[in-house]
Amino acid sequence: MTIRIDRRQFLVGSTTLMAAGAMGISPVLSQEARLRLLFWGGQARADRTYGVTDLYDKANPGQVVEGEFLGWGDYWPKLATQTAGGNAPDIIQMDYRYIVEYADRGAIAPLDDYVGDVLKLDDFDQDQLDGGKVNGKLYGISLGANSVAMMVNKAAFERAGVELPGKMTTYDDLKAMAEKFNAKGEMKLIGDGSGSEPMLENWLRQKGKALYTAEGKLAFDEADATEWFAMWADLRDAGVCVSAEDQALDTGPLETTMVTLGKAAMIPSNSNQLVAFQAINQDEITITNFPRIATDAPGGHYRKPSMFFSVAGKSNDKESSAKFISFFVNDKDAATVLGVERGIPCSASVRDALAPTLDDQSKIALNFVSNLGDLLAALPPSPPAAAGEIDSSLLRTISQEVGFGARSPEDAGPALVSGAAEILARAAS
The missing domain is CATH 3.40.190.10 (Periplasmic binding protein-like II)
Structure with missing residues (x-):
């Protein structure tokens, strides 16, 4: 006689296995x-x-x-x-x-x-x-x-009377779109993307730059980083994106994102997460590309594993x-x-x-991943060791400090570059 132990019953503990042995039963688990x-x-x-x-x-x-x-x-x-x-x-x-x-x-x-x-x-x-x-x-x-994508609450855009963003939507367009959302008072237009590594990378790629070189070095400078934080500070001050207090509620799980919490109508994410987002949101969710820095900017997207x-x-x-x-x-x-x-x-x-x-x-x-068109560019090299630390610790921490007023964008840019360089050097030593 054998007992089949299902995965959802597996963690019953050693007591059950010992009892089975005492009964002369040989669990399949051992075979x-x-x-x-x-x-x-x-x-x-x-x-x-x-x-x-x-x-x-x-x-x-x-x-x-x-x-x-x-x-x-x-x-x-x-x-x-x-x-x-x-x-x-x-x-x-x-x-x-x-x-x-x-x-x-x-x-x-x-x-x-x-x-x-x-x-x-x-x-x-x-x-x-x-x-x-x-x-x-x-x-x-x-x-x-998959590709990076904006997760978009389609129903919220319809309620605000705002046309859905698309392939030609720019960062400058966000302010005009946000006015109607702010007038509605239901939620902000967008989550705070200043601490999003994928959004920063996409923005840099549109400028002809990158996060990292093939040799694992930083591929952007202090001026780029300062401009990035300044852009988001401007969007925050204009009421386009959520407050630092609200963004801090996002601790990682999809359930705590600004879209799911009803704080923003769109957030940076990945195309493959649409199914999961829809499963936990009552409003209809769709996806679109990240904003362009200009209508004629080169593609910042790529097909990422x-x-x-x-x-x-x-x-x-x-x-x-x-x-x-x-x-x-x-x-x-x-x-x-x-x-x-x-x-x-x-x-x-x-x-x-x-x-x-x-x-x-x-x-x-x-269809989104299959039809990126001129938004699509080459896959970048694999990030260097410790890139994850730069993303999860340094970038997110500095973005929060700027959001809460503890740092200025002019201070945050150099801090990101010097801190990232230090992390990369430590990992390489």
């Missing part, structure tokens, strides 16, 4: 090869992910994938702790900004030896394959292509982990479960099979 999967996201992503792990378990008797998810803010500290303690999960959801750091430390393993064998990538988009490479080796398998699956450097079963990743990105039934919540599938055949099955919101996300 099955188990892979641990850790990912960030909300309940909607978890439900989709567990739907696919269930499919995989059924298709591969004797193998069980046990998943665990956390919010973005809690995910990275836990992964860092587990990695440092030699207890990292076998399969790790990885982000573009951290992949170099984890690869250089040996915390994730190169997957090249499995390609063409248990890991099938025959019709994968080349830009998505390239995005998962570090120093020429493949460390991450893209789970979907939304996230990767990587295999832990110390995993005891790298081959099985690679096999699961291959199933996750190639199986047609898995694609139907996943939709485009993690981005547009990178396999052309999977994409073609999925498209007819999508709901309206998912089709919006797919």
Whole structure:
């Protein structure tokens, strides 16, 4: 006699397992090869992910994938702790900004030896394959292509009598749009994007610059950073964006964003998050591009790997982990479960099979990424090690200090550049 322990019953504790042993029962848990999967996201992503792990378990008797998810803010500290303690999960959801750091430390393993064998990538988009490479080796398998996007409360725009922003909307246009929102008094036009690394990067790319060079150095200067903070200070003073007090309520989860809290009609986000935002918002949500700095500005968007699956450097079963990743990105039934919540599938055949099955919101996300037009430019190099610290600690802290009046933009610009340079130098030493 055996007992099948479902993932949602797994954490019943050692007492239950001991009791089973005392009864002469041999749990399947001791017989099955188990892979641990850790990912960030909300309940909607978890439900989709567990739907696919269930499919995989059924298709591969004797193998069980046990998943665990956390919010973005809690995910990275836990992964860092587990990695440092030699207890990292076998399969790790990885982000573009951290992949170099984890690869250089040996915390994730190169997957090249499995390609063409248990890991099938025959019709994968080349830009998505390239995005998962570090120093020429493949460390991450893209789970979907996406782009930065403004998450837009379509119903709020309709109530305010304001035309939805689009491909030609500029930062200067925001003030005129905000006047009607302020007159309505329901919410501000936009969240405070001064602490958003993706929004800063997009703005810099439109100016012909970037966040980082291919060598991992800063690619912008103090004047750029000062102009950035000054622009947002002006938008804040004009009532275009939310107050610093309101923005501070955004602690990372989608539930605390300015759109979900009803504080702003649009915020910077990513195209693949449209499905998740709609799931927790009663108003209809749509997406559009980031504002332009001018109507003739070059494109600042790019098709970014939304996230990767990587295999832990110390995993005891790298081959099985690679096999699961291959199933996750190639199986047609898995694609139907996943939709485009993690981005547009990178396999052309999977994409073609999925498209007819999508709901309206998912089709919006797919069409957005597929039709960026002149907004689309080349994928930048992978961020250097410690880029995540510059984003999550330095940029966000300085933006809050400016918002609360503790720093001027003229002070904040040099502080961002010098602080970022110091973090990069420390990481490289």
